[in-house]
Amino acid sequence: MQSKKQLWIIIGIVALNSIGMSIVLPLLPFIVGKYLPSGQVVIGMSALISVFAACTFFAAPALGALSDRYGRRKILLLSLAGSVIGYVLFGIGGALWILFLGRIIDGLTAGNISTLFAYVSDCTPPKDRAKWFGYIGSAMGIGKLGGPALGGLLGGIDISLPFYVTAALIFISGVAVYFLLPESLAPENRTKQITLRSFNAFSHFKDMFGLKAIKLLLILGILFYAGLGIFHFNFIIFLKDIFKWGPAFIGVMLTLVGICDITVRAFILPWLLKSFNQRHIGIAGLIGLGTGLGLVAVSTLMPSVTIIGLAIVFIICGEGLFEPTYNGILSQSVDETQQGKLQGVNQSLQSANNVLIPMGAAAIYLSSPGTLYLIAACIILAAIITFSNYLPKGELAQPH
Numbered sequence: 001m002q003s004k005k006q007l008w009i010i011i012g013i014v015a016l017n018s019i020g021m022s023i024v025l026p027l028l029p030f031i032v033g034k035y036l037p038s039g040q041v042v043i044g045m046s047a048l049i050s051v052f053a054a055c056t057f058f059a060a061p062a063l064g065a066l067s068d069r070y071g072r073r074k075i076l077l078l079s080l081a082g083s084v085i086g087y088v089l090f091g092i093g094g095a096l097w098i099l100f101l102g103r104i105i106d107g108l109t110a111g112n113i114s115t116l117f118a119y120v121s122d123c124t125p126p127k128d129r130a131k132w133f134g135y136i137g138s139a140m141g142i143g144k145l146g147g148p149a150l151g152g153l154l155g156g157i158d159i160s161l162p163f164y165v166t167a168a169l170i171f172i173s174g175v176a177v178y179f180l181l182p183e184s185l186a187p188e189n190r191t192k193q194i195t196l197r198s199f200n201a202f203s204h205f206k207d208m209f210g211l212k213a214i215k216l217l218l219i220l221g222i223l224f225y226a227g228l229g230i231f232h233f234n235f236i237i238f239l240k241d242i243f244k245w246g247p248a249f250i251g252v253m254l255t256l257v258g259i260c261d262i263t264v265r266a267f268i269l270p271w272l273l274k275s276f277n278q279r280h281i282g283i284a285g286l287i288g289l290g291t292g293l294g295l296v297a298v299s300t301l302m303p304s305v306t307i308i309g310l311a312i313v314f315i316i317c318g319e320g321l322f323e324p325t326y327n328g329i330l331s332q333s334v335d336e337t338q339q340g341k342l343q344g345v346n347q348s349l350q351s352a353n354n355v356l357i358p359m360g361a362a363a364i365y366l367s368s369p370g371t372l373y374l375i376a377a378c379i380i381l382a383a384i385i386t387f388s389n390y391l392p393k394g395e396l397a398q399p400h
């Protein structure tokens with residue numbers, strides 16, 4: 001069992017990476033605009049996002065399996081190195097294909113989140129994992145708060161500078177992993193061999209979905225990320241169109257969202273875990289998320305700052321309560337030899353959502369914004385039913 005020192009190092013690495021990645025977000029339209037006419041920038045950005053998600057979809061399960069065989073540390077270093085190369089290529093630029101090459105390299109090595117989750121699973125007893133997954137979410141939220149503003153400031157100096165700064169921050173993370181993080185997966189807990197099948201993403205899906213309890217958990221995750229994805233990919237446009245809010249007001253709102261998210265994951269969730277079991281907290285989170293999405297739908301009929309404010313609070317609190325407890329329960333469904341594979345499949349499924357949800361949500365939104373959020377609420381209702389009726393209630397559901 002690793003000490004808490006290593007776990008806090010992981011949290012620091014996640015925060016550093018999150019700051020780096022959020023630095024570049026405000027600059028993407030401008031750097032893509034160097035190579036495309038203004039009317040095609042949105043197409044170029046969508047293509048870059050889709051290429052990255054597609055590469056992650058195929059690579060994450062294989063990287064997870066490799067971490068089960070060779071250890072978490074080596075795969076984490078490989079993933080971070082890929083991200084450094086990807087962002088350096090973005091900074092160098094010179095042609096649109098170089099941007100795509102950077103995204104492809106980063107996507108094909110994008111196993112850092114699944115590997116970090118596997119590392120935490122190796123280092124913590126099952127009852128503590130939800131708390132630490134919550135801390136990871138908080139670290140990501142901290143990064144997202146300050147990153148965009150810093151990116152805008154650096155981009156004002158030179159459009160390429162934020163990408164080099166991001167590459168440097170991720171490189172520092174790699175140095176921290178190399179010198180400060182010991183390997184978490186003992187040799188006796190590793191899988192014994194790697195075959196060509198280990199590089200086939202669909203074979204990993206077959207393995208994981210072939211196990212009944214895990215299959216239901218992964219379906220639950222698909223429902224959750226689908227409903228939440230509609231909110232994430234659409235909400236800024238929704239506020240602009242329905243409430244006529246400008247960039248400044250939306251920016252303030254997103255800052256408040258970040259503060260709320262950090263508070264729930266870092267403080268409220270650990271407090272609740274002292275008195276309630278993970279499953280009940282997760283169901284409460286889904287109820288909050290579904291309620292919030294329903295309120296967004298209502299706000300299309302009765303535009304009200306109060307209604308939309310309550311909707312945001314319910315959604316962010318629901319997400320912050322469910323996601324860490326879900327990942328905690330998911331990590332308990334397999335032993336140490338399959339943690340990497342399971343987390344890789346989970347990350348891969350999220351990447352599939354990132355490809356499919358924006359396209360489907362955009363088509364429905366153009367027809368009826370309220371209908372889109374009503375559909376999202378119904379998806380979360382399906383997740384609540386799944387979580388309430390079908391998950392094993394044995395040890396996982398017991399208070400601790």
